[in-house]
Amino acid sequence: MKSNKFVKMLSIPYVLWAVAxxxxxxxxxxxxxxxxxxxxxxxTNILSIFQxxxxxxxxxxxxxxxxxxxxxxxxxxPLALILSxxxxxxxxxxxxxxxxPMWMNFLLRTLAWQTLLENDGVINNVLQFLHLPTLHIINxxxxxxxxxxxxxxxxxxxxLYNVINKIDQNTINAARDLGANxxxxxxxxxxxxxxxxxxxxxxxxxxPSLTTFVVSEMLGGSKILLIGNVIEQEFTQNSNWHxxxxxxxxxxxxxxxxxxxxxxxxxxxxxxAL
Amino acid sequence: MSKHLIDLQNISKxxxxxxxxxxxxxxxxxxxxxxxxxxSGCGKTTTLRIIGGFESPDVGKVIFDGVDITxxxxxxxxxxxxxxxxxxxxxxxxxxxxxxGLKIKKKSKSYIDDKIKYAxxxxxxxxxxxxxxxxxxxxxxxxxxxxxxIVNEPKVLLLDEPLGALDLKLRQDMQxxxxxxxxxxxxxxxxxxxxxxxxxxxxxxxxxMNQGYIQQIGTPEMIYNEPENAFVADFIGDSNIISxxxxxxxxxxxxxxxFPCVDTGFxxxxxxxxxxxxEDVELIKLPDDFDIATSEYNSSVDxxxxxxxxxxxxxxxxxxxxxxxxxxxxxxxxxxxxxxxTSMFAVxxxxxxxxxxxxxxxxxxxxxEDEEAAPIEE
Numbered sequence: 001m002k003s004n005k006f007v008k009m010l011s012i013p014y015v016l017w018a019v020a021x022x023x024x025x026x027x028x029x030x031x032x033x034x035x036x037x038x039x040x041x042x043x044t045n046i047l048s049i050f051q052x053x054x055x056x057x058x059x060x061x062x063x064x065x066x067x068x069x070x071x072x073x074x075x076x077x078p079l080a081l082i083l084s085x086x087x088x089x090x091x092x093x094x095x096x097x098x099x100x101p102m103w104m105n106f107l108l109r110t111l112a113w114q115t116l117l118e119n120d121g122v123i124n125n126v127l128q129f130l131h132l133p134t135l136h137i138i139n140x141x142x143x144x145x146x147x148x149x150x151x152x153x154x155x156x157x158x159x160l161y162n163v164i165n166k167i168d169q170n171t172i173n174a175a176r177d178l179g180a181n182x183x184x185x186x187x188x189x190x191x192x193x194x195x196x197x198x199x200x201x202x203x204x205x206x207x208p209s210l211t212t213f214v215v216s217e218m219l220g221g222s223k224i225l226l227i228g229n230v231i232e233q234e235f236t237q238n239s240n241w242h243x244x245x246x247x248x249x250x251x252x253x254x255x256x257x258x259x260x261x262x263x264x265x266x267x268x269x270x271x272x273a274l
Numbered sequence: 275m276s277k278h279l280i281d282l283q284n285i286s287k288x289x290x291x292x293x294x295x296x297x298x299x300x301x302x303x304x305x306x307x308x309x310x311x312x313x314s315g316c317g318k319t320t321t322l323r324i325i326g327g328f329e330s331p332d333v334g335k336v337i338f339d340g341v342d343i344t345x346x347x348x349x350x351x352x353x354x355x356x357x358x359x360x361x362x363x364x365x366x367x368x369x370x371x372x373x374x375g376l377k378i379k380k381k382s383k384s385y386i387d388d389k390i391k392y393a394x395x396x397x398x399x400x401x402x403x404x405x406x407x408x409x410x411x412x413x414x415x416x417x418x419x420x421x422x423x424i425v426n427e428p429k430v431l432l433l434d435e436p437l438g439a440l441d442l443k444l445r446q447d448m449q450x451x452x453x454x455x456x457x458x459x460x461x462x463x464x465x466x467x468x469x470x471x472x473x474x475x476x477x478x479x480x481x482x483m484n485q486g487y488i489q490q491i492g493t494p495e496m497i498y499n500e501p502e503n504a505f506v507a508d509f510i511g512d513s514n515i516i517s518x519x520x521x522x523x524x525x526x527x528x529x530x531x532x533f534p535c536v537d538t539g540f541x542x543x544x545x546x547x548x549x550x551x552x553e554d555v556e557l558i559k560l561p562d563d564f565d566i567a568t569s570e571y572n573s574s575v576d577x578x579x580x581x582x583x584x585x586x587x588x589x590x591x592x593x594x595x596x597x598x599x600x601x602x603x604x605x606x607x608x609x610x611x612x613x614x615x616t617s618m619f620a621v622x623x624x625x626x627x628x629x630x631x632x633x634x635x636x637x638x639x640x641x642x643e644d645e646e647a648a649p650i651e652e
Contacts, residue, residue, distance in 0.1 A: 178375035
């Protein structure tokens with residue numbers, strides 16, 4: 001088959017790309033993660049996750065990522081429902097508005113939140129002006145959650161909007177026709193059918209939230225360390241690539257676990273709707 | 275006559291600037307199989323959706339069993355819908371799909387199980403309860419959609435082009451299936467379709483609609499044999515619609531030739547449309563050397579010669595074998611006659627045309643824009 005051969009040829013650059021920029025770096029992470037400075041095989045780097053400071057940073061990262069993801073779902077789901085019920089009337093415009101911030105640089109957006117949330121920042125100035133008590137938000141976990149939600153909400157809105165918008169209006173009408181009120185239709189039909197969107201939304205919000213170090217560094221000061229910050233510091237400040245790689249591997253394991261859990265929920269969701 | 279179950283009173287509905295239904299009045303009797311028939315965009319589906327509660331009319335009322343339900347939510351209406359393309363819940367098994375309405379109504383488990391069994395048996399899919407909709411064929415899915423609707427014991431079943439997505443053979447099987455279901459359930463069916471054959475096969479009453487207006491209401495026989503206007507005649511089956519003049523009662527001039535007919539009361543020398551079904555055109559074989567131009571019997575009613583050479587003479591221009599009959603086109607007096615006949619007349623052969631007076635249907639010409647027959651979308 002001539003065309004088959006041609007297609008295979010076309011794939012060569014991508015294979016080279018994947019090997020050079022994904023597979024080799026990944027192998028290097030594994031090499032560093034399982035070796036010490038003398039180049040000998042060791043589990044020390046991996047097991048160092050159980051050191052109090054590392055464990056706490058992982059725990060906090062998981063907790064904040066979880067909170068951000070849940071809040072993102074709670075914010076995005078009603079929005080997606082509203083947008084899909086608009087069907088062609090300005091819904092694209094509103095989706096566009098929600099995605100617009102993504103056109104700006106991630107660092108700049110987070111920097112903007114810094115100036116908003118600072119003790120002497122825009123929000124507190126406004127509160128002062130209105131003679132309201134000021135808030136201490138910056139450098140707290142709440143500020144980090146704020147930043148995560150702001151940065152990652154579009155990634156939850158888009159897949160939810162897409163999947164809910166694709167549900168056949170007649171399927172929803174059928175539920176109404178069979179006697180279900182709005183909430184019963186939402187719970188028994190729309191929600192189960194939107195699970196694939198929820199799953200991809202979770203993956204796209206939870207994983208970057210779990211691994212971020214930029215948001216936590218800029219909005220959490222250097223006091224609040226997430227696992228991402230610890231790994232970053234090992235590479236940049238302590239030049240301990242072995243420990244950094246080891247902790248990265250642990251983080252990867254947690255990401256894989258979270259994906260397995262969500263895919264299990266997906267399968268259950270298909271069968272047990274009522 | 276059984277009582278009116280549903281009364282549509284003076285219903286109008288527009289989408290934007292587009293008027294879909296214009297002051298429609300229609301009643302549906304109990305236990306009737308009523309079909310709304312018309313080309314796409316005629317307002318038939320909108321009518322069904324108004325009855326189902328998925329659209330509300332701009333003006334007018336929907337009366338169900340004596341109660342005004344115009345603004346009642348769909349889940350509170352005593353009717354169920356079978357949607358186009360099935361609209362099954364893909365995340366539920368067949369049994370769960372059928373149980374949906376009953377679970378919402380909080381029926382007991384044993385009641386629901388009995389109903390599922392009964393419904394699956396009714397649609398001949400007893401073994402399919404644990405399967406998911408996507409593993410079923412289109413025809414099976416549609417039967418499940420029907421089962422899901424009827425377990426709720428609605429007084430009326432609304433069917434929105436339910437057979438539209440099926441192939442021809444399956445569609446015919448399902449037509450018989452629907453007639454059987456209708457008999458077994460003894461409930462009212464309101465059926466929407468653009469397929470005239472489907473409508474003629476199944477209905478007690480057909481409502482022919484076009485551009486938001488009801489064109490004619492009647493039994494299938496009435497609609498077919500006595501179309502009220504050119505649109506109905508054209509939409510229901512093939513027909514020859516010929517612009518003619520009504521000379522006096524029981525005599526019409528078609529293409530310059532006088533034909534006796536049975537219609538009366540149209541006045542004298544009035545322009546009318548004559549409708550002749552292709553199977554009602556009788557052909558007579560003429561000798562090859564017959565001179566059509568000088569045919570002495572032309573325009574002579576009194577002469578009995580038409581029995582030998584026909585009232586009009588022409589030439590066969592097309593011939594197609596259709597299985598049961600031949601379909602031919604005959605050019606005669608400047609009109610292309612569509613003819614269905616069990617005998618074959620070769621292309622180029624000369625034929626005489628006769629029509630029995632009973633088979634000529636006279637209709638008034640459309641008077642206003644609104645009544646004018648719209649082109650049929652194929």
